[in-house]
Amino acid sequence: MSQYRSAWQRLGTFMNDRGDVNYSAMCGEAFIYHLIGSRKFENLDRWEQDIIYCTNVLTEFLETGMIKFRRGQKFYDLWGAVGQTMQAYIAEKKAFGLSSGTLTAYHKDLQHFLAYLDTHDIADVHAITATVVISYTATLGFCTPHIRHRRLSIVKGFLRYLYDRGLAAEDGSPLVPRDQYSKQPVLPSTYTxxxxxxxxxxxxxxxxxxxxxxxxxxxxxxxxxxxxxxxxxxxxxxxxxxxxxxxxxxxxxxxxxxxxxxxxxxxxxxxxxxxxxxxxxxxxxxxxxxxxxxxxxxxxxxxxxxxxxxxxxxxxxxxxxxxxxxxxxxxxxxxxxxxxxxxxxxxxxxxxxxxxxxxxxxxxxxxxxxxxxxxxxxxxxxxxxxxx
Structure with missing residues (x-):
C-alpha cells in the first residue's frame, strides 16, 4: 500500500504541474516518459520500475474496472527524439480505436526498430535512409514468418506516417519489402x-x-x-x-x-x-x-x-x-x-x-x-x- 501511495503521490504532483484535473491513459504514459527521460527501462532503478508498474495498474483499473493478479505487461519504453515520434504515431493509432493488445504489439515492434537505430547511432528520423531500412529488414530473417510480417507492417506504417506528417523528405514505406506472408487457416478444435x-x-x-x-x-x-x-x-x-x-x-x-x-x-x-x-x-x-x-x-x-x-x-x-x-x-x-x-x-x-x-x-x-x-x-x- 505504501508503494502504491508513494507512486501515485508522484503522479499527482506531475499532474498538478501540468494542470491536469482528470487522470487518463495518455496522462499516465506522459508521466512515465517524464520519469525515465532518455534512459532505457532495463537501466532504471527498481523503485522507478515499481512506479511505472503502479501507474500501469492505475490505467488498467481506469479502463477495465479491475486489476489482474499477475503483474502488468512490460513497459516497452521508446526513448529519445525518434522514440517520441513513435509515441505520437502510437497515440494516433490509439485514437483510431485499436485494441490494447494491438497497441502493445506496436510498442514492442517499434522498440525493436528503435533499438536497431540506436545501435547504429541514428537519433533523428531524417537519418532513416533507404540503406537503414533495407539493412533492418535483413535482420528479420531469423524471425518466425508471423513476427517478421508484423514488424515489417508496423515499420512500414511508421515510415508512411513520417512522410505524411512532413517529418521525412521521402516516403520510405515502399522500401519495406513484401514478405508474401499469408496466415494459414487452422481447423477449429472440436469435441463430440x-x-x-x-x-x-x-x-x-x-x-x-x-x-x-x-x-x-x-x-x-x-x-x-x-x-x-x-x-x-x-x-x-x-x-x-x-x-x-x-x-x-x-x-x-x-x-x-x-x-x-x-x-x-x-x-x-x-x-x-x-x-x-x-x-x-x-x-x-x-x-x-x-x-x-x-x-x-x-x-x-x-x-x-x-x-x-x-x-x-x-x-x-x-x-x-x-x-x-x-x-x-x-x-x-x-x-x-x-x-x-x-x-x-x-x-x-x-x-x-x-x-x-x-x-x-x-x-x-x-x-x-x-x-x-x-x-x-x-x-x-x-x-x-x-x-x-
Missing part, C-alpha cells in the same frame, strides 16, 4: 457430444469449487460464450423473469441475448445459494479462497483442461483443450443439426455471418457432398507398369 457429456459428468458438484466449475463449463458448452464474457458475467446480465442472459461482448462490443436454459439456470442457482462466497462484487464467478476476486480467462482454461483429463478424454497436440474448443464444439453440433449459418452467427455473437463460415470446414457430412468423383483410370495407363 459424448465427449462434452463426459466432461460435464466429470465435475464433482459436492463442493463450492465444483458447483462453480460446473456452472462455468455448462455456460461455455451450452451457450458458446467466450471465456472473457463468462468471467465478466454479472448479476445484471441475468434476466430471470425473461429466462435470458443479456450482455455486451468484451471482444466485439456487440450486444447479445441468449436463452437461460433450464440446466444452466439450475446450475447457477445451486452455485449462488450454496457455493459462491459472500461478496459485494458484481461478478457471479469468484475465487473459492480469499481474496474473493473475479476469475480471469486463464483460470477458466485451466478448469476445462482439468476436467477433460479427469474424464479421460484424449486430446492430441493439435486439438486445443480450453473453453474456446467448447465454443467450436457447439458450432459443430449446430451444423450437424443443419442449423443455418446466420443463426449460428447470432448464437455465437459474431458481427457477421462471414465469421461463422469459419466453422463450415468442420461439417464433414456437408463437405462429403461437395467432393468430386475421381475419374476411373484407363487400362492403358497400367500397360508396361506392372514390372516397376
Amino acid at each position: 457430444r459424448d465427449e462434452i457429456a463426459a466432461l460435464i459428468a466429470a465435475i464433482d458438484r459436492s463442493s463450492p469449487k465444483g458447483k462453480r466449475d460446473y456452472a462455468m463449463v455448462l455456460i461455455t458448452a451450452r451457450l458458446g460464450l467466450r471465456a472473457t464474457d463468462v468471467c465478466d458475467l454479472g448479476f445484471e446480465n441475468l434476466r430471470w423473469e425473461d429466462s435470458v442472459i443479456i450482455l455486451n461482448q468484451r471482444k466485439t462490443g456487440e450486444r447479445i441475448e441468449l436463452p437461460l436454459l433450464a440446466d444452466v439456470g439450475a446450475a447457477l442457482i445451486d452455485y449462488l445459494k450454496y457455493g459462491r462466497p459472500v461478496s459485494e462484487l458484481p461478478f457471479i464467478f469468484l475465487h473459492v479462497n480469499p481474496p474473493y476476486d473475479r476469475l480471469n480467462r486463464t483460470t477458466l482454461h485451466s478448469i476445462v483442461s482439468l476436467y477433460l483429463r479427469r474424464a479421460g478424454i484424449v486430446f492430441e497436440k493439435e486439438r486445443r483443450h480450453g473453453p474456446h474448443a467448447l465454443r467450436h464444439s457447439l458450432a459443430g453440433v449446430l451444423l450437424a443439426k443443419k442449423t443455418p449459418v446466420p443463426v449460428i452467427a447470432a448464437v455465437l455473437g459474431h458481427r457477421s455471418t462471414e465469421s461463422a463460415r469459419f466453422y463450415l470446414r468442420i461439417d464433414l457430412q456437408a463437405l462429403r457432398q461437395c467432393a468430386l468423383k475421381v475419374p476411373a483410370v484407363p487400362p492403358a495407363f497400367y500397360v508396361g507398369r506392372s514390372s516397376r
Whole structure:
C-alpha cells in the first residue's frame, strides 16, 4: 500500500504541474516518459520500475474496472527524439480505436526498430535512409514468418506516417519489402457430444469449487460464450423473469441475448445459494479462497483442461483443450443439426455471418457432398507398369 501511495503521490504532483484535473491513459504514459527521460527501462532503478508498474495498474483499473493478479505487461519504453515520434504515431493509432493488445504489439515492434537505430547511432528520423531500412529488414530473417510480417507492417506504417506528417523528405514505406506472408487457416478444435457429456459428468458438484466449475463449463458448452464474457458475467446480465442472459461482448462490443436454459439456470442457482462466497462484487464467478476476486480467462482454461483429463478424454497436440474448443464444439453440433449459418452467427455473437463460415470446414457430412468423383483410370495407363 505504501508503494502504491508513494507512486501515485508522484503522479499527482506531475499532474498538478501540468494542470491536469482528470487522470487518463495518455496522462499516465506522459508521466512515465517524464520519469525515465532518455534512459532505457532495463537501466532504471527498481523503485522507478515499481512506479511505472503502479501507474500501469492505475490505467488498467481506469479502463477495465479491475486489476489482474499477475503483474502488468512490460513497459516497452521508446526513448529519445525518434522514440517520441513513435509515441505520437502510437497515440494516433490509439485514437483510431485499436485494441490494447494491438497497441502493445506496436510498442514492442517499434522498440525493436528503435533499438536497431540506436545501435547504429541514428537519433533523428531524417537519418532513416533507404540503406537503414533495407539493412533492418535483413535482420528479420531469423524471425518466425508471423513476427517478421508484423514488424515489417508496423515499420512500414511508421515510415508512411513520417512522410505524411512532413517529418521525412521521402516516403520510405515502399522500401519495406513484401514478405508474401499469408496466415494459414487452422481447423477449429472440436469435441463430440459424448465427449462434452463426459466432461460435464466429470465435475464433482459436492463442493463450492465444483458447483462453480460446473456452472462455468455448462455456460461455455451450452451457450458458446467466450471465456472473457463468462468471467465478466454479472448479476445484471441475468434476466430471470425473461429466462435470458443479456450482455455486451468484451471482444466485439456487440450486444447479445441468449436463452437461460433450464440446466444452466439450475446450475447457477445451486452455485449462488450454496457455493459462491459472500461478496459485494458484481461478478457471479469468484475465487473459492480469499481474496474473493473475479476469475480471469486463464483460470477458466485451466478448469476445462482439468476436467477433460479427469474424464479421460484424449486430446492430441493439435486439438486445443480450453473453453474456446467448447465454443467450436457447439458450432459443430449446430451444423450437424443443419442449423443455418446466420443463426449460428447470432448464437455465437459474431458481427457477421462471414465469421461463422469459419466453422463450415468442420461439417464433414456437408463437405462429403461437395467432393468430386475421381475419374476411373484407363487400362492403358497400367500397360508396361506392372514390372516397376
